[in-house]
Amino acid sequence: xxxxxxxxxxxxxxxxxxxxxxxxxxxxxxxxxxxxxxxxxxxxxxxxxxxxxxxxxxxxxxxxxxxxxxxxxxxxxxxxxxxxxxxxxxxxxxxxxxxxxxxxxxxxxxxxxxxxxxxxxxxxxxxxxxxxxxxxxxxxxxxxxxxxxxxxxxxxxxxxxxxxxxxxxxxxxxxxxxxxxxxxxxxxxxxxxxxxxxxxxxxxxxxxxxxxxxxxxxxxxxxxxxxxxxxxxxxxxxxxxxxxxxxxxxxxxxxxxxxxxxxxxxxxxxxxxxxxxxxxxxxxxxxxxxxxxxxxxxxxxxxxxxxxxxxxxxxxxxxxxxxxxxxxxxxxxxxxxxxxxxxxxxxxxxxxxxxxxxxxxxxxxxxxxx
Amino acid sequence: xxxxxxxxxxxxxxxxxxxxxxxxxxxxxxxxxxxxxxxxxxxxxxxxxxxxxxxxxxxxxxxxxxxxxxxxxxxxxxxxxxxxxxxxxxxxxxxxxxxxxxxxxxxxxxxxxxxxxxxxxxxxxxxxxxxxxxxxxxxxxxxxxxxxxxxxxxxxxxxxxxxxxxxxxxxxxxxxxxxxxxxxxxxxxxxxxxxxxxxxxxxxxxxxxxxxxxxxxxxxxxxxxxxxxxxxxxxxxxxxxxxxxxxxxxxxxxxxxxxxxxxxxxxxxxxxxxxxxxxxxxxxxxxxxxxxxxxxxxxxxxxxxxxxxxxxxxxxxxxxxxxxxxxxxxxxxxxxxxxxxxxxxxxxxxxxxxxxxxxxxxxxxxxxxxxxxxxxxxxxxxxxxxxxxxxxxxxxxxxxxxxxxxxxxxxxxxxxxxxxxxxxxxxxxxxxxxxxxxxxxxxxxxxxxxxxxxxxxxxxxxx
Numbered sequence: 001x002x003x004x005x006x007x008x009x010x011x012x013x014x015x016x017x018x019x020x021x022x023x024x025x026x027x028x029x030x031x032x033x034x035x036x037x038x039x040x041x042x043x044x045x046x047x048x049x050x051x052x053x054x055x056x057x058x059x060x061x062x063x064x065x066x067x068x069x070x071x072x073x074x075x076x077x078x079x080x081x082x083x084x085x086x087x088x089x090x091x092x093x094x095x096x097x098x099x100x101x102x103x104x105x106x107x108x109x110x111x112x113x114x115x116x117x118x119x120x121x122x123x124x125x126x127x128x129x130x131x132x133x134x135x136x137x138x139x140x141x142x143x144x145x146x147x148x149x150x151x152x153x154x155x156x157x158x159x160x161x162x163x164x165x166x167x168x169x170x171x172x173x174x175x176x177x178x179x180x181x182x183x184x185x186x187x188x189x190x191x192x193x194x195x196x197x198x199x200x201x202x203x204x205x206x207x208x209x210x211x212x213x214x215x216x217x218x219x220x221x222x223x224x225x226x227x228x229x230x231x232x233x234x235x236x237x238x239x240x241x242x243x244x245x246x247x248x249x250x251x252x253x254x255x256x257x258x259x260x261x262x263x264x265x266x267x268x269x270x271x272x273x274x275x276x277x278x279x280x281x282x283x284x285x286x287x288x289x290x291x292x293x294x295x296x297x298x299x300x301x302x303x304x305x306x307x308x309x310x311x312x313x314x315x316x317x318x319x320x321x322x323x324x325x326x327x328x329x330x331x332x333x334x335x336x337x338x339x340x341x342x343x344x345x346x347x348x349x350x351x352x353x354x355x356x357x358x359x360x361x362x363x364x365x366x367x368x369x370x
Numbered sequence: 371x372x373x374x375x376x377x378x379x380x381x382x383x384x385x386x387x388x389x390x391x392x393x394x395x396x397x398x399x400x401x402x403x404x405x406x407x408x409x410x411x412x413x414x415x416x417x418x419x420x421x422x423x424x425x426x427x428x429x430x431x432x433x434x435x436x437x438x439x440x441x442x443x444x445x446x447x448x449x450x451x452x453x454x455x456x457x458x459x460x461x462x463x464x465x466x467x468x469x470x471x472x473x474x475x476x477x478x479x480x481x482x483x484x485x486x487x488x489x490x491x492x493x494x495x496x497x498x499x500x501x502x503x504x505x506x507x508x509x510x511x512x513x514x515x516x517x518x519x520x521x522x523x524x525x526x527x528x529x530x531x532x533x534x535x536x537x538x539x540x541x542x543x544x545x546x547x548x549x550x551x552x553x554x555x556x557x558x559x560x561x562x563x564x565x566x567x568x569x570x571x572x573x574x575x576x577x578x579x580x581x582x583x584x585x586x587x588x589x590x591x592x593x594x595x596x597x598x599x600x601x602x603x604x605x606x607x608x609x610x611x612x613x614x615x616x617x618x619x620x621x622x623x624x625x626x627x628x629x630x631x632x633x634x635x636x637x638x639x640x641x642x643x644x645x646x647x648x649x650x651x652x653x654x655x656x657x658x659x660x661x662x663x664x665x666x667x668x669x670x671x672x673x674x675x676x677x678x679x680x681x682x683x684x685x686x687x688x689x690x691x692x693x694x695x696x697x698x699x700x701x702x703x704x705x706x707x708x709x710x711x712x713x714x715x716x717x718x719x720x721x722x723x724x725x726x727x728x729x730x731x732x733x734x735x736x737x738x739x740x741x742x743x744x745x746x747x748x749x750x751x752x753x754x755x756x757x758x759x760x761x762x763x764x765x766x767x768x769x770x771x772x773x774x775x776x777x778x779x780x781x782x783x784x785x786x787x788x789x790x791x792x793x794x795x796x797x798x799x800x801x802x803x804x805x806x807x808x809x810x811x812x813x814x815x816x817x818x819x820x821x822x823x824x825x826x827x828x829x830x831x832x833x
Contacts, residue, residue: 017386021383037374056765
């Protein structure tokens with residue numbers, strides 16, 4: 001009798017254990033517990049990696065940390081043949097339709113490939129790839145802007161233009177780069193943009209201290225690099241916009257509509273929060289204070305903090321990121337339908353050579369023949 | 371076995387259910403847990419796995435009850451053919467291109483989890499039953515458990531049926547010792563092997579024409595260490611988990627890089643595989659008790675060719691096996707390692723043996739023979755100014771502490787200190803506390819690497 005009751009107690013305990021295990025998994029507690037545990041462990045890992053000065057721990061994904069905990073990524077060598085062929089064909093298409101074109105080379109987080117080799121003992125061809133591409137585009141008669149030249153001319157420290165833990169440039173850097181693009185529009189396309197619109201004194205700034213972690217930082221752990229500051233930037237002068245929504249409807253507003261304030265509300269888990277860089281939206285807009293210009297920017301995510309500022313000097317501005325478009329999207333049809341007078345191709349150097357790897361998320365960025 | 375859900379959910383839950391079960395139910399529970407583990411790792415092959423178990427156990431039971439020797443032999447051969455046939459189909463047909471240059475890939479199928487280890491265990495089970503060295507228990511569930519026991523299913527050790535023994539009553543000491551062994555194995559695997567794989571993956575993927583001599587040496591040494599701590603780590607985990615469930619598990623490694631010669635290396639490295647080849651291939655062929663030396667050499671040749679093929683289905687594994695055959699045959703014929711008397715000559719021979727083993731691992735890890743030979747050539751021949759480079763220095767700076775720890779742990783430093791300090795009780799207690807603290811710290815650090823995304827599969831899991 002005692003044996004039977006013992007067996008029943010054991011069986012009940014096992015059933016209870018299995019039930020609680022099932023509830024733990026299906027009830028979502030499992031996910032929350034492991035998520036919490038996982039991120040605390042990542043923090044610990046970041047601390048240990050920092051203590052041991054493991055700058056190349058993520059080298060398998062091409063990510064390195066400098067002595068100042070500033071993250072940089074490696075770029076392989078590329079011929080630039082695909083990029084040149086696509087850009088020239090695109091230029092010809094635009095020329096056939098009386099549309100002007102400028103190619104803007106946006107820097108990555110370092111301007112000297114050799115410093116990369118000195119620091120990490122490995123070759124990165126990031127800047128040499130863009131040198132080659134720009135040289136070939138210029139030889140073919142395409143108007144180019146190399147923002148690295150302006151950085152050198154103005155003696156700017158590139159590390160101050162970018163976030164330490166994210167591959168994007170900061171919002172004030174985006175404002176600064178927008179002036180250079182505006183200068184390019186004036187110089188190459190006959191625009192008459194008032195460059196004083198981009199004077200930094202005409203903007204207001206609000207800095208949030210240690211508030212977010214960039215995408216590269218999430219891989220290394222917040223304890224490795226610490227959190228980022230963020231500077232929200234907006235014009236102190238009055239603006240008047242009409243926004244053309246995705247569904248074709250229009251709405252009126254001002255510059256503040258570019259900024260999605262909800263991105264600044266953080267949760268208690270920094271790893272799950274979105275990137276603050278994307279708090280500036282890419283919008284198809286009409287600036288009612290400016291009469292001339294209809295520009296399409298074919299861009300990458302750097303444009304989140306350039307399109308809005310550039311739009312202050314242009315009548316109508318739109319932006320397209322090719323990697324985000326579905327297969328039905330036809331760039332050339334889109335351009336013709338909307339009647340743009342200028343197309344700016346503004347790409348960061350990371351996009352060059354992405355087509356060499358079909359698995360690269362940026363594989364389609366130079367596919368201008370769509 | 372190195373995932374966070376396994377460590378914090380599957381294992382504790384399985385142990386809890388197992389401990390709560392009655393004595394009679396324990397083997398059934400453990401079999402169910404083992405099948406659950408297999409289905410979580412390799413669901414697509416669960417049915418095949420169960421079928422293999424049923425067929426092997428049925429044949430084993432039939433051999434045990436055989437009425438005549440020929441009938442038993444026929445059943446044994448049937449069992450071996452079925453198991454080897456499945457291994458050949460999944461492991462070798464899948465990558466026939468490795469052996470036939472220019473041939474198109476026949477098919478692309480994933481390898482069932484631990485199929486090579488299962489096959490060897492199944493053969494040893496059938497052969498032992500046939501020879502009468504394995505005494506079957508009344509319950510066939512024990513046989514099924516032997517074949518599917520989840521800590522050993524992925525990468526061994528290749529235990530024998532008779533070695534599948536219980537410790538007796540499970541007690542706290544058994545559990546904590548098992549847990550401690552598991553933590554050590556987990557740390558070896560993640561903290562050393564997985565971290566060093568960052569270096570080896572990079573170096574072995576590069577073209578030898580582009581790298582320096584030091585870069586090549588760094589890659590080869592790191593791979594030797596990576597493989598040891600990968601496999602020895604897995605074995606420690608398997609031994610630890612087995613112990614927590616109250617089962618004995620044989621040791622598989624004995625500080626292999628402390629070896630005195632190449633022959634003795636294989637008595638320290640993957641001990642259960644060497645013993646398997648000895649008992650089921652070498653001795654049945656006649657072993658060393660043959661009429662001629664040629665026949666002994668032939669037996670040795672067969673063992674090493676099969677060892678090579680077991681490890682992988684391409685020619686570099688065959689050449690790797692032949693390399694061991696040549697050196698071990700040389701050591702046997704000349705008796706050189708035993709004839710060395712002078713201390714320094716012995717040290718030099720040890721170093722030469724390690725050098726050979728290191729070069730063999732290069733061949734082992736290369737995608738083909740030519741790549742391996744190019745890599746080895748680069749280790750010795752360089753153009754001017756190519757002795758060292760910035761990249762090697764960076765990698766050493768970055769991973770130096772892990773390489774250093776791996777090298778130190780190749781020596782039995784902890785057992786030696788443990789023995790030395792035993793005389794003083796206080797010092798010994800402090801030493802034990804330090805070791806436990808270090809293991810716990812290493813475990814948490816290793817877990818943090820898993821959380822950060824560094825969780826490579828076991829290298830031997832594909833064999």
